[in-house]
Amino acid sequence: MEIKEIINSGLLETYVMGVATAEETAQVLLLKKQSPEFGDALDQLEYDMELLAQGMAIEPPSGLFKKIEDEVNEIQLRERGLTNRPYYEDFEKDSQDKNTRERYIEVESESNQMRIHKAWRWVFAAVFILGKIFLATAIYFYLESKQAKEQLEMLKTEMRQIKAENR
Template sequence: MEINKVIESGLMETYVMGIATEEEVQQVLRYKQEYPEFKDALESLEFDMELMAQNMGIAPPAGTLAKIETEIREIQRRNQSVEKVPDPEYGGGNNETEAKQDRYIEVESESNQMRVNKAWKWAFIAVFVLGKIFLAAAIFFYLENRQAQEKIQELKIELKQYKK
Protein backbone atom coordinates (compact mmCIF):
# COMPACT_ATOMS: atom_id res chain seq x y z
CA MET A 1 0.00 0.00 0.00
CA GLU A 2 2.85 2.39 0.86
CA ILE A 3 4.53 1.86 -2.51
CA ASN A 4 1.34 2.95 -4.34
CA LYS A 5 1.47 6.28 -2.49
CA VAL A 6 5.11 6.68 -3.53
CA ILE A 7 4.24 5.85 -7.15
CA GLU A 8 1.46 8.46 -7.16
CA SER A 9 3.55 11.09 -5.36
CA GLY A 10 5.31 12.37 -8.50
CA LEU A 11 8.73 11.20 -7.38
CA MET A 12 9.16 9.04 -10.49
CA GLU A 13 8.24 11.94 -12.78
CA THR A 14 10.86 14.23 -11.27
CA TYR A 15 13.42 11.44 -11.55
CA VAL A 16 12.61 10.72 -15.21
CA MET A 17 12.69 14.43 -16.15
CA GLY A 18 16.07 14.83 -14.44
CA ILE A 19 14.98 17.46 -11.91
CA ALA A 20 15.13 15.27 -8.81
CA THR A 21 17.46 16.14 -5.97
CA GLU A 22 20.28 13.79 -5.03
CA GLU A 23 18.24 12.51 -2.08
CA GLU A 24 15.25 11.79 -4.34
CA VAL A 25 17.48 9.99 -6.84
CA GLN A 26 18.83 7.74 -4.09
CA GLN A 27 15.29 7.11 -2.87
CA VAL A 28 14.13 6.10 -6.39
CA LEU A 29 17.10 3.77 -6.85
CA ARG A 30 16.38 2.17 -3.47
CA TYR A 31 12.67 1.71 -4.27
CA LYS A 32 13.59 0.33 -7.70
CA GLN A 33 15.67 -2.43 -6.07
CA GLU A 34 13.22 -3.22 -3.26
CA TYR A 35 9.84 -3.12 -5.05
CA PRO A 36 9.27 -4.82 -8.42
CA GLU A 37 5.98 -2.92 -8.96
CA PHE A 38 7.86 0.38 -8.52
CA LYS A 39 10.46 -0.78 -11.05
CA ASP A 40 7.70 -1.73 -13.53
CA ALA A 41 5.90 1.60 -13.05
CA LEU A 42 9.19 3.48 -13.52
CA GLU A 43 10.02 1.59 -16.72
CA SER A 44 6.51 2.22 -18.02
CA LEU A 45 6.82 5.94 -17.28
CA GLU A 46 10.23 6.12 -18.97
CA PHE A 47 8.81 4.36 -22.04
CA ASP A 48 5.79 6.72 -22.16
CA MET A 49 8.03 9.79 -21.82
CA GLU A 50 10.28 8.51 -24.62
CA LEU A 51 7.28 7.98 -26.89
CA MET A 52 5.96 11.43 -26.10
CA ALA A 53 9.35 13.00 -26.83
CA GLN A 54 9.59 11.18 -30.15
CA ASN A 55 6.07 12.20 -31.17
CA MET A 56 6.65 15.86 -30.25
CA GLY A 57 10.00 16.10 -32.02
CA ILE A 58 10.25 18.48 -34.97
CA ALA A 59 12.11 17.20 -37.99
CA PRO A 60 14.64 19.57 -39.56
CA PRO A 61 13.99 20.81 -43.10
CA ALA A 62 14.87 18.38 -45.85
CA GLY A 63 18.49 18.55 -46.93
CA THR A 64 19.79 20.13 -43.72
CA LEU A 65 21.99 17.16 -42.85
CA ALA A 66 23.45 17.11 -46.36
CA LYS A 67 24.24 20.85 -46.17
CA ILE A 68 25.97 20.44 -42.81
CA GLU A 69 28.00 17.48 -44.05
CA THR A 70 29.02 19.44 -47.18
CA GLU A 71 30.12 22.42 -45.09
CA ILE A 72 32.10 20.20 -42.72
CA ARG A 73 33.86 18.50 -45.64
CA GLU A 74 34.62 21.93 -47.16
CA ILE A 75 36.11 23.16 -43.88
CA GLN A 76 38.19 20.01 -43.52
CA ARG A 77 39.40 20.37 -47.11
CA ARG A 78 40.35 24.03 -46.51
CA ASN A 79 42.15 23.15 -43.28
CA GLN A 80 44.18 20.47 -45.05
CA SER A 81 45.08 22.61 -48.07
CA VAL A 82 45.82 25.90 -46.27
CA GLU A 83 49.11 26.20 -44.46
CA LYS A 84 49.25 27.40 -40.88
CA VAL A 85 47.97 30.96 -40.46
CA PRO A 86 51.03 33.19 -39.79
CA ASP A 87 51.26 34.88 -36.43
CA PRO A 88 50.32 38.61 -36.73
CA GLU A 89 53.25 39.55 -34.47
CA TYR A 90 55.70 38.36 -37.14
CA GLY A 91 54.28 40.33 -40.04
CA GLY A 92 51.77 37.71 -41.11
CA GLY A 93 48.04 37.92 -40.72
CA ASN A 94 47.10 38.05 -44.41
CA ASN A 95 44.84 35.08 -43.93
CA GLU A 96 42.80 36.66 -41.12
CA THR A 97 39.60 36.68 -43.17
CA GLU A 98 40.15 33.06 -44.14
CA ALA A 99 40.64 32.16 -40.48
CA LYS A 100 37.35 33.87 -39.57
CA GLN A 101 35.53 32.04 -42.35
CA ASP A 102 36.77 28.71 -41.01
CA ARG A 103 35.02 29.27 -37.69
CA TYR A 104 31.45 29.47 -38.99
CA ILE A 105 29.12 27.14 -40.83
CA GLU A 106 26.37 28.85 -42.78
CA VAL A 107 23.01 27.19 -42.29
CA GLU A 108 20.05 28.43 -44.27
CA SER A 109 16.88 28.96 -42.29
CA GLU A 110 13.32 29.02 -43.50
CA SER A 111 12.28 31.12 -40.54
CA ASN A 112 10.48 34.36 -41.25
CA GLN A 113 11.64 35.98 -38.03
CA MET A 114 14.43 38.54 -37.92
CA ARG A 115 17.18 38.18 -35.33
CA VAL A 116 18.36 41.42 -33.77
CA ASN A 117 21.52 42.10 -31.80
CA LYS A 118 20.76 42.97 -28.16
CA ALA A 119 22.17 46.50 -28.51
CA TRP A 120 19.92 47.21 -31.49
CA LYS A 121 16.96 45.71 -29.67
CA TRP A 122 17.06 48.53 -27.09
CA ALA A 123 17.46 51.13 -29.83
CA PHE A 124 14.36 49.78 -31.61
CA ILE A 125 12.42 49.81 -28.34
CA ALA A 126 13.47 53.43 -27.69
CA VAL A 127 12.44 54.50 -31.21
CA PHE A 128 9.10 52.73 -30.81
CA VAL A 129 8.40 54.40 -27.44
CA LEU A 130 9.45 57.83 -28.77
CA GLY A 131 7.18 57.30 -31.77
CA LYS A 132 4.23 56.65 -29.47
CA ILE A 133 5.06 59.77 -27.41
CA PHE A 134 5.28 61.95 -30.53
CA LEU A 135 2.01 60.49 -31.83
CA ALA A 136 0.26 61.31 -28.56
CA ALA A 137 1.72 64.84 -28.62
CA ALA A 138 0.62 65.37 -32.23
CA ILE A 139 -2.94 64.28 -31.42
CA PHE A 140 -3.00 66.49 -28.32
CA PHE A 141 -1.80 69.58 -30.19
CA TYR A 142 -4.16 68.88 -33.10
CA LEU A 143 -7.12 68.81 -30.72
CA GLU A 144 -5.87 71.95 -28.94
CA ASN A 145 -5.51 73.74 -32.29
CA ARG A 146 -8.99 72.69 -33.36
CA GLN A 147 -10.42 73.95 -30.07
CA ALA A 148 -8.54 77.24 -30.49
CA GLN A 149 -9.88 77.63 -34.05
CA GLU A 150 -13.44 77.12 -32.79
CA LYS A 151 -12.83 79.71 -30.08
CA ILE A 152 -11.52 82.18 -32.69
CA GLN A 153 -14.63 81.61 -34.83
CA GLU A 154 -16.85 82.27 -31.82
CA LEU A 155 -14.93 85.49 -31.05
CA LYS A 156 -15.24 86.64 -34.67
CA ILE A 157 -19.00 86.11 -34.53
CA GLU A 158 -19.23 88.04 -31.27
CA LEU A 159 -17.11 90.86 -32.73
CA LYS A 160 -19.41 91.10 -35.75
CA GLN A 161 -22.43 91.31 -33.46
CA TYR A 162 -20.87 94.16 -31.46
CA LYS A 163 -20.05 96.10 -34.64
CA LYS A 164 -23.69 96.03 -35.76
Protein backbone atom coordinates (compact mmCIF):
# COMPACT_ATOMS: atom_id res chain seq x y z
CA MET A 1 0.00 0.00 0.00
CA GLU A 2 1.35 3.43 -0.85
CA ILE A 3 1.99 6.03 1.83
CA LYS A 4 -0.84 8.26 0.58
CA GLU A 5 -3.27 5.38 0.76
CA ILE A 6 -2.17 4.58 4.30
CA ILE A 7 -2.51 8.24 5.27
CA ASN A 8 -6.04 8.30 3.85
CA SER A 9 -7.04 4.97 5.42
CA GLY A 10 -7.92 6.56 8.76
CA LEU A 11 -4.97 4.92 10.52
CA LEU A 12 -3.52 8.29 11.54
CA GLU A 13 -6.81 9.48 13.01
CA THR A 14 -7.21 6.21 14.91
CA TYR A 15 -3.71 6.63 16.35
CA VAL A 16 -4.08 10.32 17.23
CA MET A 17 -7.44 9.65 18.91
CA GLY A 18 -5.70 7.09 21.11
CA VAL A 19 -7.81 4.09 20.03
CA ALA A 20 -5.28 2.34 17.81
CA THR A 21 -4.53 -1.32 18.55
CA ALA A 22 -0.98 -2.35 19.53
CA GLU A 23 -0.39 -3.55 15.97
CA GLU A 24 -1.63 -0.27 14.47
CA THR A 25 0.48 1.75 16.92
CA ALA A 26 3.58 -0.24 15.97
CA GLN A 27 2.81 0.32 12.27
CA VAL A 28 2.41 4.08 12.79
CA LEU A 29 5.66 4.38 14.72
CA LEU A 30 7.53 2.35 12.10
CA LEU A 31 6.12 4.39 9.21
CA LYS A 32 6.93 7.60 11.08
CA LYS A 33 10.58 6.56 11.13
CA GLN A 34 10.64 5.29 7.56
CA SER A 35 8.61 7.91 5.74
CA PRO A 36 9.05 11.68 6.18
CA GLU A 37 5.74 12.21 4.35
CA PHE A 38 3.93 10.01 6.86
CA GLY A 39 5.75 11.71 9.76
CA ASP A 40 4.74 15.15 8.48
CA ALA A 41 1.12 14.06 8.07
CA LEU A 42 1.10 12.71 11.63
CA ASP A 43 2.62 15.90 13.06
CA GLN A 44 0.14 18.00 11.11
CA LEU A 45 -2.81 15.95 12.35
CA GLU A 46 -1.63 16.16 15.96
CA TYR A 47 -1.25 19.92 15.57
CA ASP A 48 -4.70 20.22 13.99
CA MET A 49 -6.26 18.17 16.77
CA GLU A 50 -4.69 20.59 19.24
CA LEU A 51 -6.19 23.51 17.32
CA LEU A 52 -9.53 21.71 17.32
CA ALA A 53 -9.31 21.33 21.10
CA GLN A 54 -8.47 25.03 21.35
CA GLY A 55 -11.65 25.74 19.40
CA MET A 56 -13.63 23.70 21.95
CA ALA A 57 -11.80 25.21 24.93
CA ILE A 58 -13.67 26.66 27.90
CA GLU A 59 -11.90 29.36 29.90
CA PRO A 60 -11.57 28.20 33.51
CA PRO A 61 -12.76 30.50 36.33
CA SER A 62 -10.17 32.99 37.58
CA GLY A 63 -9.62 31.49 41.05
CA LEU A 64 -9.03 27.96 39.85
CA PHE A 65 -5.27 28.21 39.37
CA LYS A 66 -4.79 29.48 42.93
CA LYS A 67 -6.72 26.47 44.18
CA ILE A 68 -4.56 24.09 42.14
CA GLU A 69 -1.33 25.85 43.16
CA ASP A 70 -2.25 25.64 46.86
CA GLU A 71 -3.03 21.96 46.50
CA VAL A 72 0.25 21.27 44.68
CA ASN A 73 2.27 23.18 47.30
CA GLU A 74 0.53 21.28 50.07
CA ILE A 75 1.27 17.93 48.38
CA GLN A 76 4.91 18.92 47.80
CA LEU A 77 5.37 19.95 51.43
CA ARG A 78 3.66 16.81 52.70
CA GLU A 79 5.81 14.62 50.47
CA ARG A 80 9.03 16.30 51.52
CA GLY A 81 8.02 16.13 55.18
CA LEU A 82 8.64 19.85 55.61
CA THR A 83 6.71 21.34 58.47
CA ASN A 84 8.71 24.22 59.96
CA ARG A 85 12.25 22.85 59.67
CA PRO A 86 14.78 23.64 56.96
CA TYR A 87 15.58 20.81 54.56
CA TYR A 88 19.15 20.23 55.80
CA GLU A 89 17.90 19.59 59.35
CA ASP A 90 15.64 16.87 58.06
CA PHE A 91 18.53 15.38 56.11
CA GLU A 92 20.84 15.29 59.14
CA LYS A 93 18.19 13.94 61.46
CA ASP A 94 17.19 11.33 58.90
CA SER A 95 20.75 10.07 58.50
CA GLN A 96 21.22 9.89 62.30
CA ASP A 97 17.96 8.09 62.88
CA LYS A 98 18.33 5.74 59.94
CA ASN A 99 20.24 3.03 61.81
CA THR A 100 17.97 3.25 64.84
CA ARG A 101 14.89 2.88 62.66
CA GLU A 102 16.40 -0.15 60.94
CA ARG A 103 17.11 -1.91 64.26
CA TYR A 104 13.85 -1.22 66.07
CA ILE A 105 10.23 -1.70 65.28
CA GLU A 106 8.09 1.27 66.23
CA VAL A 107 5.16 0.34 68.46
CA GLU A 108 2.50 2.51 69.98
CA SER A 109 2.63 2.35 73.82
CA GLU A 110 0.84 3.97 76.75
CA SER A 111 2.69 5.19 79.90
CA ASN A 112 1.81 3.68 83.31
CA GLN A 113 3.13 6.71 85.20
CA MET A 114 1.14 9.69 86.44
CA ARG A 115 2.40 13.17 87.28
CA ILE A 116 1.03 15.15 90.25
CA HIS A 117 1.88 18.49 91.90
CA LYS A 118 4.64 18.53 94.59
CA ALA A 119 2.26 20.07 97.18
CA TRP A 120 0.52 16.72 97.43
CA ARG A 121 3.57 15.19 99.27
CA TRP A 122 2.60 17.09 102.51
CA VAL A 123 -0.90 15.70 102.25
CA PHE A 124 0.46 12.17 101.79
CA ALA A 125 2.86 12.69 104.79
CA ALA A 126 -0.03 13.93 106.99
CA VAL A 127 -2.19 10.98 105.97
CA PHE A 128 0.68 8.59 106.80
CA ILE A 129 1.30 10.12 110.27
CA LEU A 130 -2.43 10.24 111.12
CA GLY A 131 -2.67 6.60 110.07
CA LYS A 132 0.10 5.67 112.52
CA ILE A 133 -1.61 7.66 115.34
CA PHE A 134 -4.96 5.94 114.71
CA LEU A 135 -3.26 2.54 114.70
CA ALA A 136 -1.44 3.22 118.02
CA THR A 137 -4.65 4.53 119.61
CA ALA A 138 -6.59 1.48 118.44
CA ILE A 139 -3.95 -0.88 119.91
CA TYR A 140 -3.93 1.07 123.19
CA PHE A 141 -7.72 0.93 123.61
CA TYR A 142 -7.76 -2.74 122.63
CA LEU A 143 -5.26 -3.56 125.41
CA GLU A 144 -7.15 -1.35 127.90
CA SER A 145 -10.38 -3.10 127.09
CA LYS A 146 -8.75 -6.52 127.38
CA GLN A 147 -7.28 -5.59 130.78
CA ALA A 148 -10.67 -4.27 132.02
CA LYS A 149 -12.36 -7.52 130.99
CA GLU A 150 -9.76 -9.56 132.89
CA GLN A 151 -10.23 -7.43 136.00
CA LEU A 152 -13.99 -7.82 135.70
CA GLU A 153 -13.63 -11.58 135.47
CA MET A 154 -11.42 -11.58 138.56
CA LEU A 155 -13.95 -9.49 140.50
CA LYS A 156 -16.78 -11.85 139.51
CA THR A 157 -14.73 -14.84 140.68
CA GLU A 158 -13.97 -13.14 144.01
CA MET A 159 -17.65 -12.29 144.52
CA ARG A 160 -18.64 -15.88 143.86
CA GLN A 161 -16.07 -17.09 146.41
CA ILE A 162 -17.32 -14.60 149.06
CA LYS A 163 -20.92 -15.68 148.46
CA ALA A 164 -19.93 -19.31 148.86
CA GLU A 165 -18.07 -18.62 152.12
CA ASN A 166 -21.11 -16.73 153.59
CA ARG A 167 -23.35 -19.72 153.05
